[in-house]
Amino acid sequence: AQKITQTQPGMFVQEKEAVTLDCTYDTSDQSYGLFWYKQPSSGEMIFLIYQGSYDEQNATEGRYSLNFQKARKSANLVISASQLGDSAMYFCAMRGNFGNEKLTFGTGTRLTIIP
Amino acid sequence: GAVVSQHPSRVICKSGTSVKIECRSLDFQATTMFWYRQFPKQSLMLMATSNEGSKATYEQGVEKDKFLINHASLTLSTLTVTSAHPEDSSFYICSARSPKLRRDGTEAFFGQGTRLTVV
Numbered sequence: 001a002q003k004i005t006q007t008q009p010g011m012f013v014q015e016k017e018a019v020t021l022d023c024t025y026d027t028s029d030q031s032y033g034l035f036w037y038k039q040p041s042s043g044e045m046i047f048l049i050y051q052g053s054y055d056e057q058n059a060t061e062g063r064y065s066l067n068f069q070k071a072r073k074s075a076n077l078v079i080s081a082s083q084l085g086d087s088a089m090y091f092c093a094m095r096g097n098f099g100n101e102k103l104t105f106g107t108g109t110r111l112t113i114i115p
Numbered sequence: 116g117a118v119v120s121q122h123p124s125r126v127i128c129k130s131g132t133s134v135k136i137e138c139r140s141l142d143f144q145a146t147t148m149f150w151y152r153q154f155p156k157q158s159l160m161l162m163a164t165s166n167e168g169s170k171a172t173y174e175q176g177v178e179k180d181k182f183l184i185n186h187a188s189l190t191l192s193t194l195t196v197t198s199a200h201p202e203d204s205s206f207y208i209c210s211a212r213s214p215k216l217r218r219d220g221t222e223a224f225f226g227q228g229t230r231l232t233v234v
Contacts, residue, residue, distance in 0.1 A: 043228040044225065103159075105159045105160075107157070
């Protein structure tokens with residue numbers, strides 16, 4: 001079974017500051033993928049960043065980076081230079097091996113950027 | 116990039132009626148589609164996995180007869196909420212998986228979601 005834990009239900013961050021959203025996971029799969037999604041109030045799920053379990057380097061996508069610490073089973077999302085438009089729910093998710101490809105989501109973190 | 120279209124985005128229906136939600140992959144063939152349900156301020160919970168041409172696989176606790184899933188083609192899956200009741204009111208969102216496993220992980224694309232209100 002796969003499990004994703006997000007321990008921060010809500011965070012408030014000053015505009016232009018960096019923010020780290022925590023995510024820990026548990027799985028027995030040897031190969032897996034970790035995702036972060038942003039969900040604004042409209043409800044759509046916006047893909048932000050992906051980290052494969054065998055990727056040696058941390059993933060980066062523009063202002064988003066994933067701090068992947070495999071031994072600690074953590075995959076924290078770092079948003080640099082936060083903007084007002086970053087205010088949303090953020091979900092960490094995991095996909096297992098082929099044959100176990102459904103996504104398991106964490107409970108999410110509501111991020112609010114303060115002007 | 117790949118796009119998944121979900122329709123309708125909002126629907127209000129009377130208790131006892133059925134509602135059909137469509138999920139289409141617009142520029143790729145989706146061998147697998149997933150249906151999720153999200154209660155207010157909660158996470159996405161997988162309801163079922165739908166594979167083209169075969170029966171859907173439902174998660175534990177999800178009523179097959181109430182949530183009918185049909186994946187008749189490689190670009191369309193439908194979720195029908197039968198005999199809807201107010202407790203079925205929720206946000207339903209689909210994702211469609213491209214058969215290509217992309218390196219950046221975006222092999223699963225989400226629809227815009229459907230907000231169902233049963234009155």
